[in-house]
Amino acid sequence: MKVFVTGATGFVGSFIVRELISGGHEVAGLSRSESGAEALIRAGAKVVRGDVNDLHGLREAAGAADAVxxxxxxxxxxxxxxxxxxxxxxxxxxxxxxxxxxxxxxxTSGTGLVRSADGGPVRETDPHATSAVFPRAASEEAADALIAAGANVIVMRLPQVHDTRRQGRISWHIQVAEEQGRVAYVGEGRNRVPAVHVTDAARLYRLALERGEAGARYHAVAEEGVALREIAEAIGTGLDLPVESITAEQAPEYFGWLAELAQLDLPASGASTRQRLDWEPGGPDLLTDLRAAESDVA
Known part of the structure; x- marks a missing residue:
């Protein structure tokens, strides 16, 4: 297939580009910079020069592709x-x-936008929040509108995507720890975040493109939930900083705008996705990558 990829020079997108090309697909990636265009060419992709907010340009590039x-x-x-x-x-x-x-x-969406029907890890069939509650849910609402109109749209919900260079939302925890000179978690630190290695996520995008069902939601979840205390301890080891528990009242002073998010329990399941797309994650887990981080935690 001829596949047009937006975000093709970003963290997840760049891995998707390489995965699609290795799978025999022809890729055209969007890039607004010369360095990004050069990276796409080195990867074996064609380049669509432009900005993601140039809607006319996006329509032209998508119209020339077999998939987006x-x-x-x-x-x-x-x-x-x-x-x-x-x-x-x-x-x-x-x-x-x-x-x-x-x-x-x-x-692309996120598992953190989904609300569990039974209090357990969120599943692919659980509904997403509204954009009135979480603005980021606007992406899923836009997908809903297209699906209702009969379009072949698939939603990929991502957890924390990581390797040894990037850790998604956890990168913000690392930044706060560096600024504060200590690593903190709230209470007992049992609240969790789900995670997936970036190579596993990229492979799932390819499988969804090749085998996915119209209107489906898939969860790129390798680990249902990693406890924030364990994450804090891994960060502390990497930065050689003390690790401590703080109260909910102390969270805003330590975390700033991240305080509320740092206290949420957000486990997510990818069991149905694994079965439906025959996807089996094999990359390192989040804590392993945090301990071996090349730059953010070193």
Missing amino acids: VHTAFDHSAADMKLHSENDRKVIAALGAALAGTDRPLIV
């Missing part, structure tokens, strides 16, 4: 609502380019 994988998103904490609403527009534009065909569009 959308991973681009501005994850900066500032103005998350604006970034999320921009993503809603991007997904609508990509969907419009594929309207009336069976060509698939994979939309």
Whole structure:
């Protein structure tokens, strides 16, 4: 297939590009910089020059492809609502380019937006929050609208994606620890985050593209939940900093804007995804990568 990938020069997207090419697909990746374009060419991909918010350019690139994988998103904490609403527009534009065909569009979301029906790890069939509650859910709402219109849309929900260079949300915990000179977790630190190695996530995108069902939600979850206390201890070892428990009242002073998120228990299951797409994660776990981190924790 000829696959157009947004976010193709980003952390997850760059691995997806290489995975798709190794799987025999022809990839065109979006890049707004010369360095990004050079990286895509080295990987064996074609380059679509432009910005993800250039909706006309996106429609043209998507219209020339057999499939689209959308991973681009501005994850900066500032103005998350604006970034999320921009993503809603991007997904609508990509969907419009594929309207009336069976060509698939994979939309990227997160397991943290999902609400468990029974209090256990969130599953693929559990509903996502609304954008009124979590702005990032605008992406799933945009996917819902396209699915309702009959488009071949698949939602890929990511947990914390990691390798030894990047650890997703945990990178913010590392930054806070460096600034504070200590590593903290709240209470007993039993609250959890799910995780997956970036190579396993990239392989799942390829499998979803090749075997996925229209309208499906998949969870790229290798570990259902890693306790925040264990994460803090791994960070402390890597940074040679003391590790301690703090109270919920002390969390805002230590974590800042991250305080509420640092206290949530967010386990997620990928059992159905593994069965439906014959996906078996094999990469290192989150704690192993944290202990072997090359730059953020070293």
